[in-house]
Amino acid sequence: SQQGEEDPQALSIQEGENATMNCSYKTSINNLQWYRQNSGRGLVHLILIRSNEREKHSGRLRVTLDTSKKSSSLLITASRAADTASYFCANEGGGFKTIFGAGTRLFVKA
Amino acid sequence: EPEVTQTPSHQVTQMGQEVILRCVPISNHLYFYWYRQILGQKVEFLVSFYNNEISEKSEIFDDQFSVERPDGSNFTLKIRSTKLEDSAMYFCASSPPGQRTDTQYFGPGTRLTVL
Numbered sequence: 001s002q003q004g005e006e007d008p009q010a011l012s013i014q015e016g017e018n019a020t021m022n023c024s025y026k027t028s029i030n031n032l033q034w035y036r037q038n039s040g041r042g043l044v045h046l047i048l049i050r051s052n053e054r055e056k057h058s059g060r061l062r063v064t065l066d067t068s069k070k071s072s073s074l075l076i077t078a079s080r081a082a083d084t085a086s087y088f089c090a091n092e093g094g095g096f097k098t099i100f101g102a103g104t105r106l107f108v109k110a
Numbered sequence: 111e112p113e114v115t116q117t118p119s120h121q122v123t124q125m126g127q128e129v130i131l132r133c134v135p136i137s138n139h140l141y142f143y144w145y146r147q148i149l150g151q152k153v154e155f156l157v158s159f160y161n162n163e164i165s166e167k168s169e170i171f172d173d174q175f176s177v178e179r180p181d182g183s184n185f186t187l188k189i190r191s192t193k194l195e196d197s198a199m200y201f202c203a204s205s206p207p208g209q210r211t212d213t214q215y216f217g218p219g220t221r222l223t224v225l
Contacts, residue, residue: 033213042201042218043153088153097166098143098214100153 006089006101014109019076021104023089024069030092032065034074037086037103046074046087081110112136114217116202122223123192131187131220133202142185143203143214144177146170153201159185192224 006023013019025032031050035043049056049065049072056063062075076083086103115134123129135142144156157167159177176188185204189196199221203214 035216040199040221043203043216045213045215048213090153097155097158097168099155100145102152 006087006104008104009102010105010107012107012109013079015079015081017079017108019079019083019106019108021074021087021106023072023074023101025072025089025091025099025101026070027091029067032072033090033092033098034061034063034072035088035090035100037088039085043088076106079106079108081108084108114202114204114215116200116217116220118220119218120221120223122225125194125224126191128188128190129192129222131189131200131202131222133185133187133217134183135185135202135204136206136215137183138207139204139215140207141165141205141214142177142179143205144187145201145203145216146198147201147219148195148198156187189222192222194224197222197224 006021011019029051031048033048034046036046037043047056047058047061047063049063054065060077065072072089084107086105088100088103090098090100092098114136117132121129142159145153146156147153155168157171157177158165174190178186199219201219202217205214
């Protein structure tokens with residue numbers, strides 16, 4: 001499998017519900033980042049978690065990192081229709097190369 | 111808030127033609143990157159640039175591609191002899207000095223269509 005694979009590939013929820021997206025990676029990392037992309041638009045940085053951190057919060061976002069399992073999760077609480085987008089994890093494992101996952105497409109129904 | 115800008119937003123070209131995609135990174139940033147995203151696929155790393163030279167490149171970044179920082183503000187990606195499969199969104203990114211592993215700030219992208 002590719003580095004930085006997210007699951008699920010697609011997620012449809014009702015407004016107000018929580019959305020959880022998972023990401024797995026293969027190599028060691030210095031940090032892992034989550035980005036959002038609205039359809040046809042650029043990438044918006046959401047949150048960065050370093051390899052020595054286990055959990056990080058930013059507003060309605062909560063990111064966890066388990067380096068032993070080489071996985072991370074992004075939780076969006078109390079989702080809104082405006083959260084509808086694709087979400088990507090990206091791992092920076094050394095060198096200057098950042099590897100993106102295939103993304104989770106989140107659809108929040110109003 | 112400063113942001114990365116890219117021009118043009120959409121470029122249409124004929125197969126075999128050369129294109130130059132332009133980016134203006136955030137002014138005090140020192141690390142620069144190009145990525146591409148073929149429609150419906152993942153974002154793929156192309157190249158990183160630091161201290162006026164390529165620091166890393168992917169297998170995608172072959173002799174057809176080149177990057178340049180011609181002045182203190184612009185960062186360009188040149189694609190020689192474009193192919194149909196070069197059609198994609200191309201994103202430029204930059205990150206601040208001192209922390210190569212810190213957040214990369216992305217531009218809005220240039221949509222390249224090769225006919």
